[in-house]
Structure formats: C-alpha cells, structure tokens
Amino acid sequence: MRVLHVYAGNLYGGVEAMLATIARHRGAVPEMETRFALAYEGRLAGELRDAGAPVAILGGARISRSWTVWSARRAMGKAIMSEKPDISIFHSAWTHGIFAPAARRADVPAVFWLHDAVSGGAAERLARRTPPRLAICTSEFVRATLPKLFPHAEGEVVHPAVAALPDVAVDRVAVRAELGTEAESVVIVQASRMEPWKGHRVHLEALGLLRDDPRWTCWLAGGAQRPHELRHRDEMQALAARLGIAERVRWLGERRDVPRLLAAADVLCQPNLGPEPFGITFVEAMYAGLPVIGAALGGAREIVTDATGVLVPPDDPSATAEALRMLIGDAEMRARLGAAGPARARELCDPEMQMRKLHGILTAGAA
Template sequence: MRVLHVYSGNLYGGIETFLHTVAREQGLQPGLTHEFALCFEGRLSRELREAHATLHLLGAARVGRPWTVWRARTALRELLQRERYGAVICHAIWPQALFGPVVRAAGVPLVFYQHDALNGRHWLERWARVTQPDLVISNSRYSAGTLATVYPRAPWRLGYCPVTAPVTDGAPARRARLREELGAGDGEVVIVQASRMQEWKGQRLLLEALARLRQVPGWRAWVAGGAQRPEEERYLDGLKAQVVALGLTERVRFLGHRSDVPALLEAADIHCQPNLGPEPFGIAFVEALRAGLPVVTTAMGGPLEIVDATCGVLVPPSPATLATALLRLIEDPEARGRLGAAGPARAKTLCDPSAFLHRLEQALRDMPAGAPRA
C-alpha cells in the first residue's frame, strides 16, 4: 500500500521528527510505501531527501492569501489523479482543514493524524470539522480524549509516535568530546532540556527551580532549541535576561538550534522539561528514555502515559517541588542510574518503530472506506 503524508513543513518540532523517523524506518514494514507532500521547503524537506524518501512539493500555502491555498490544493488534486494511493494522512489540523476536502473529492481514504489536543473552538478546527476523516490516529490517549470536540463520530486508533534507538557505537568518546566542548566537567551532572522555545514548555519554570540550587555544587544545565517565530525570539530573550537576574550565567548555557539532539542526550545526565500545560504526547521524553536518562517532568497530559516511577519523576508545576526532585537526582548517582537504566526498555515498549509501522499498516488496511486501496 502506498501512503501519502501531507503536512506544512515550514517549522521543526515533534511532527517533523515523527515524519523523518517514518521516512528513515519505512523499510521495517515493506507492506507500506510512504511518500510525503509538503507546502514549504525547510529542514524537514532536506531530511526527507537525505532519507531518500519520495517528496512532493505543493507550494507555499497561507490562509491569509487564498490564491496560494487554491494553488496548493490544485497541486494535490493533480498528484492524486496522477498517482494511486491507498490512503492520505493529514498530519495536524491545518493540513486536515486545507487538504481534507481535496482528498475526499478524489475518493481516496482520508486519515487525520491527531498530534494535538483539540477543543473545537479554534477557527481551523471548525473548518476541519466540515470534512470527517475515515479514520483518526491519535498520538496519545490524552489527545484522543479531546477528539469528540471536532470529530465525535470518527473511528480512532492509538498511535504513539515511533522513536529510533540511538547509535551506541562510539558513545563514550562522543559523550566526552561534547561535554568538553560545552564546558561540562567530568564529575558534573548535566541537566538538559531540548524543545521548542515556547513558554508552556517550561523553560522559565526550570530556571526558577535551578535558582533554588545555586549553592549546590556539581551541576550545570543546557537549554537547547532555537527561536523559529518572532514571539519565540522575544521569549528566548526573556529567558536569557532571567538567567542573568537569577545569577545562573555560569551554570546555564543556551545552545540554540541543534541538529544533534541524540548526542546532547548522550552527553547529559538528567532530562527535564517541566511543561506548564499538557503535552499532547512528547517525543522528547521518549528520546530521553531511549538515551538512558531519568526524566523529570510535570504530571499532566501525554507524559503521564510515557513516564512512570521506574524511569522518571513526575511533579506538580512548582519551582520548589521541581528543585527538590532535581536535587535528589543530582546528589544520588544510584537513583539516576536506576531510573536511567529502565528507560530504553520503556521507550521500546511504547514507541518501537517496527511495531508502530506494523500497527499503522493494520489500521489502514482495516479502515472502513468506500474507495479502493492501492
């Protein structure tokens, strides 16, 4: 079966990581052939080409410029007329709203991959509601719990995002080299957060907690992630000012955009992303578990399905409680080792790419739809 994944492609975060993983690992399930249709060139399009995936460009589409939407829809319509796909998967609500009607009109089974929690009130969600998909795949039970606000009658399946195991060959040397490059001493405990520069991701809360540990020796923090929008640039500037005000300039380092997050995780000792709002899923947490890091995060949303007491610590969104959890792991290498050691097995159980691709094929072949499948 040939499957076409439709997405925007102009930013980079969890969905882009997901699609790149599918492109790299699709050979694990030969029954499915994955192709990709994007509106924008960017990091994702480069990674898909590097993975030798078939990529179709629909053209930049912006809702505020209706003619660009019309052109992109026309490009997709012509692609669906020219090629034969067993299903089209629209990732997130924006492509579902823009391109769902085109897929429906072409008679191809339509799948909505739900990567976010929904509330039915946003104008994009109201637009997308017009075209009900044949199947919804939700990235967590938490996300699925919000699906009825937009698609109350659509059948759905659970689809935790696939996460590839890190390359272990040469890991000790890479770890030592990167730690030296980023100024971490041999005995220092490195706390890492690698995420989008958005306030709800909890960078500010992490800094507030770390300020309570100023007098504790032997730790430092790396904050990875580059600003991709003007509001994110303003937020990042505020974080840097906060570090200065809290007296953490010698302990906290902003790394900017990184394409080597697996290496960062490999070089760190604790992963901490203390979200202020519910994360729909949280690929970053699974990547950290895969790397053997104990995970510290707030007890809400998708991470409740990922992190348990065997591999991490769940806390309320409070600087004092977060500081206490981090202090325990900084000072207790046995606890760090025990929680970290359980992470890879937990991540594999939830997000093994081979198992994901097998379940995806089964879901698509079992999907009720009136159109024949390629």
C-alpha cells in the same frame, strides 16, 4: 498499500521528527509503501529526501486568503494524480483543512492524524468541514479531545515512531568540553522548542533555588523559530541572569545532534506549563538512559513511570527543584531510573512496531 503522508513542514518539532523516523523505517512493512507531500521546503523535506523518501512540495496557504487555499488544493490534486495513493494521512488540523478536500474529490480516503489537543482554532473549524474516513491520535490524552472536532470519529491511538539512539560511542568528556562543561558536572538537559509552555521558566526558577549547589550545569537545546520564540528566549536569558545562574546555563540553539547531547548528559528536565500531546523528548531521553523529570500533564503521564523518572506538579519550581536536588545528589538513583528507560521507550515507540500497528489500522479502516 500506498500511503501519502501530508504535512506543512515549515517548522521542526515532534511531528517532523516522527515523519523523518517513518521515512527512515518505511521498509519495516513492505506491503505499505510510504510517500510524503509537504506544503513547504525546509529541514523536514531535506531529512525525508536524505532517507530516500519521495517528497512532493505543494506550496503554502493562509486560511485568511482563500485564493492560496484553492491553489494549494489544486497542487494536492496534482500530487494525488502523480503519487496515486490508496490512502492520504493529513497530519494536524491545518493540513487536513487545507488539503483533505482535494483527496475527497479524488475519491482517496482521507485519514486525519491528531497530534495536539483540540483547541477550537480557525484551522480546526476549516478541518471540520471534511470528516475523515478514520482518525488516528498520538496519545490517549489527545484522543480524549477528538470528539470536540469530529464527534463521530472514535480514533485509534498510534504513538509516534521514535528510533533508538545510534549505537555509537560518545566521548562524554569531549562533548562537555566542547560546551564549556566540566567532566564531573551533573548535566541537566532540556531539548525543546523555545515555546513558553515548554516550561523553561519553571526549569530556570528551580535551578535558581539550587544555585548554591556547585555540582550541576544546564544545557538548553532548541532554537527560536518564530518571533514570539525569540522574545521568549531573550526573556529566559534575562531571567537566568537575575537568578544568578547565567554562567551555568548553556544556550545551545538549534541542534541536529540531540542524541549526542543526551548521551553526554545525566538528567532530562522539562517541567511543562502546558500538556505535551505526547512528548517525544521524554522517549528520546529514556532511549539514552536518562532519568526524566516532567510535569504531571498530558502525554508525560502516559510515558514517564516511577521506574523511569519523576513527575512533579505543573508550574511548581519548588517541587521541580526538589526532584532535581534528589537526582543531582544520588548517582545510584540516576543509574537505576536510566537503566529502565530503553525498554520503556521501545515498548511505547519502537518504529517497526508502530509501523505495523499503523498498517493494521489503515487496512481495517479502508475496508
């Protein structure tokens, strides 16, 4: 079975990380040949090629400019003729709406992979015109919203493939020195895009409540990729200054060594304002043996258990501060929660297991 994964590829976040992991583990199921087509060149295209995966570039499109949509669909048709897929998987409503009609015209089964809760935007209205042969959802939370888009599609849940961290020694003291952090400090890390709903404000306000505790340092990893993210970053830096914690917060920007940062940290804290569709960052943290603090929303409720972390009420800096205070002050608790993380991460997201599950679903769905 030859499977063509189709996506935009102009940004970098959880979906991109998942596709890069699929590329690196595509040999796990020899009977499933994996290829990729992206609308845009970018970091994802480079990572896919570095993994040795074939990548076709289709060209971007804007829904408001119909001629760009038709051009993109023609490019998709050419990619289908070249790659000859048995199945095409369209990741996200935008990708499905733009490119799935070309697969239908070529009589190639179109599979829709829903990565985010359905919200009713323009991309979803376009996607609705091309019902898929099969729908895959990244979490139970997301699957519950699928009927709003495709009422007759039941949807199968396949968690994102997330690989265990490389088994290499990380010099925690050296990483911390590199980032202006003392060796004995309790490092609280958040690794996410600079989106307001990722909870940076709540995180910083919680730390502001702990500003008299000298034991912690915060690392915020994640670059601003769009104008509103730049504004958000600037607003959060100003907030840290007003809270009197600016000197204890490290703004790390876009990083390609997040596993190294996690290995040198002590706690992952991401108290979302809006629900994560899944939450790959929580899984990565658990692989690294970090206890997790997250908001009791969306995918986090499917990932974080009492054995691996603490879920707090959303938009509650006081509750977040109490969870942080508890973990900052209790090294034994940090160690216990962290030790349970790797097994939980593998249970949810082991790449070979998820690739086999995907192959089984596609085989049954294409029959």
